Amino acid sequence: MxxxxxxxxxxxxxxxxxxxxxxxxxxxxxxxxxxxxxxxxxxxxxxxxxxxxxxxxxxxxxxxxxxxxxxxxxxxxxxxxxxxxxxxxxxxxxxxxxxxxxxxxxETEVRRVEQMRKDFIANVSHELRTPLTAVRGYVETLMDPKFLTIERVREFLPVIFEHTERLHNLMLDLLSLSRLENPNTVIELTPISLLEELEDAVEATAPLARMKNLTVEIRPPAEDLRVLANSEHLERVLVNLLDNAIKYSTPNAPIIISTEIEGDCIWTHVSDQGPGIAPEELPRVFERFYRTKGALSGRVQGSGLGLAISKHIIQQLGGEIRVSSTLGQGSDFFFSLRLATKAAKTLA
Structure with missing residues (x-):
């Protein structure tokens, strides 16, 4: 041509x-x-x-x-x-x-996604290996007639149950994260009481707090404000953040839940007096399976998916989630939600 x-x-x-x-x-x-x-x-x-x-x-x-x-x-x-x-x-x-x-x-993005895929597979394999190895070891012991006694059954069964529960929770977290990362997932938002959600989350984590003699103090806003959110998902975020704060806090230290209004949003802070997070680790705390050095050295139990799930939920609710921390002083995880009253005025 x-x-x-x-x-x-x-x-x-x-x-x-x-x-x-x-x-x-x-x-x-x-x-x-x-x-x-x-x-x-x-x-x-x-x-x-x-x-x-x-x-x-x-x-x-x-x-x-x-x-x-x-x-x-x-x-x-x-x-x-x-x-x-x-x-x-x-x-x-x-x-x-x-x-x-x-x-x-x-190919930077392609390589980044490929590395994320490799890390994900490696992390899942690691998280599965420990409980599966433990369960297999205890079951193999009980299968040997020489060791099958009532005393050993009573000793081993609670441990086996604990590890299977860990596997179950890991599977649930993976399924939740998969649904949240699906671009077609839409969370229905309704006006709900922020104070009620805070109180429910504190009540849900109270047994764990009592075990470490920790007090959780809610410093509520001046009025019972309503936010645009989903009750089930918001409670999960609050429980995740409180659960982390309790696990990392030193005994007898207070955990403070506070709020601040900024424009048409309200920020909720969950602050602890734990070991804190190193500055170089802060950008990665919301990654899947990422655990800080303090978590690894302290043998804190968990799937490593709680903060990743919380991040995706808050984004689905139209907000942001952040963290600030100082080594030796503690951490402050905080997220924003839209106020239902101001959103309604804007629509009107």
Whole structure:
């Protein structure tokens, strides 16, 4: 097929490619990026502008010259980082020795998702291995007639039950997280009393708090405010945060639940006086299965999914969840919810 203006045709072609691509005219030193290139990298018009991608332009020019029509080499792949995640691929347009095609490939997100998948499989395997190994060991012991006694049955059965309960809870958490991460999941929001939810969560965790002689103090807002939320899901977030605060708090230390209004939202804080979290660990506390060094050294029980589930729930409720912490002083987990009264006024 004969094309009246091959350059214009090539420009139309790269605009149709949903990746960062560009054309380069050697004799004119003219770089023509498509819209994806401009959006992700910025405007460029000369070969020297490629240096913004950490490319040695002189080396790039030599590479392009090696792609001559009489050469067997028609394609070059140039890594742009040490991780080998980003590449600039260069090829010469056939029958147009003055025209080059650039394709910028960024596999950072693909590699990140792949690493998350590997970490997830490794973490699930680790979480399953411990209780399964324990259950198998106790059952194998009881299967040996020499060790099958009433005393051992009474000793082993509660331990077996504890480990199977841990497996059961892990499965429930995984199913919950899977549902929350599904983009089609929608949580129905209704106006509910925040104070009632706080009181229910404190009551649910009271036995665990009593075991460590901890007091949980609610500092409620001046009035019984209603928030747009889902009672079941909100209680789960509050119980998760209180459960963590109780587990990590030192005995006899207070746990404070407080609130503050900001615009049309209310922030709820759950603060403890535990060991705190190191600054470098704070960005990861809401990741699936992530456990801080303090949790690992203290052998705190849990699936490692509670905070990840809480994060997804709060996001589904239209809010945010954050954490601030100081080593040796404690942690403050806090989240926002929309006030039902102000939301209603806005809609009106």
């Amino acid at each position: 004969l094309v009246a203006n091959p350059i214009s045709f090539a420009c139309e072609m790269i605009e149709a490619i949903p990746e960062s691509t560009a054309l380069y005219l050697w004799n004119s030193d003219l770089l023509i990026p498509n819209r994806f290139w401009k959006e992700r990298i910025g405007e460029m018009s000369r070969l020297s502008d490629i240096s913004r991608l950490n490319v040695d332009v002189s080396a790039l020019a030599r590479t392009m010259m090696s792609l001559a029509p009489d050469s067997d080499i028609r394609f070059a792949d140039i890594p742009l980082d040490l991780q080998n995640y980003r590449h600039l691929q260069v090829s010469q347009v056939p029958e147009h020795p003055d025209l080059y095609f650039f394709l910028l490939r960024d």
